[in-house]
Amino acid sequence: MSSEEESSQTSSPSSPSSPPPPPLPPCSPPPASHFVGRKEDIVKAGRLTKLVNGCRDVLVLHHQGQLHAMDTRCYHSGGPLQSGDIEEFNGMLCIVCPWHKYKITLAGGEGLYQAVDDPTARPLRTHWRSKGVKQRIHKVTEVNGDLYVTLNESSEAIESDVYQTESYRIGLFKTKPQPRSKT
Numbered sequence: 001m002s003s004e005e006e007s008s009q010t011s012s013p014s015s016p017s018s019p020p021p022p023p024l025p026p027c028s029p030p031p032a033s034h035f036v037g038r039k040e041d042i043v044k045a046g047r048l049t050k051l052v053n054g055c056r057d058v059l060v061l062h063h064q065g066q067l068h069a070m071d072t073r074c075y076h077s078g079g080p081l082q083s084g085d086i087e088e089f090n091g092m093l094c095i096v097c098p099w100h101k102y103k104i105t106l107a108g109g110e111g112l113y114q115a116v117d118d119p120t121a122r123p124l125r126t127h128w129r130s131k132g133v134k135q136r137i138h139k140v141t142e143v144n145g146d147l148y149v150t151l152n153e154s155s156e157a158i159e160s161d162v163y164q165t166e167s168y169r170i171g172l173f174k175t176k177p178q179p180r181s182k183t
């Protein structure tokens with residue numbers, strides 16, 4: 001191998017000794033994204049709700065320097081997640097629905113439940129486990145201080161889809177929590 005070849009291999013970006021540079025921030029909104037507000041306003045408010053693309057009510061959250069977006073109404077019975085607290089369970093940040101206290105992870109929209117390993121053991125030992133993805137999560141992108149939401153249009157049905165109809169939209173601030181058994 002010539003010294004020129006050696007030198008070009010050493011400086012190759014795929015060399016294990018030189019980590020790849022961090023990705024550049026986007027300079028234009030991604031395709032099919034929708035403007036939802038200025039980042040500074042959402043940071044100040046902590047959260048906002050927006051009807052995106054005329055068809056989907058989305059909650060945008062700013063928490064611990066991260067932005068998240070998800071369907072506004074809870075998958076369980078349509079509760080207003082914009083009024084939920086954010087808490088950590090097993091290291092997973094969740095929004096806690098104000099109606100029946102279901103926990104939904106900010107990162108993936110998973111519902112959490114408390115599992116018991118051995119129901120005969122005293123004291124009982126419980127663990128937070130996932131029920132799977134229940135709340136539709138959307139993508140937030142910042143471009144020059146503007147925030148855009150790209151709707152998650154996966155064709156796979158997600159339980160929170162049920163609460164995206166016009167009737168639920170109109171009743172968003174009027175409805176009271178309905179008794180419903182846990183799932």
Ligand code: FES
Nearest residue numbers: 074077079097100
């Ligand atoms: S509506 Fe959210 S926990 Fe029941």
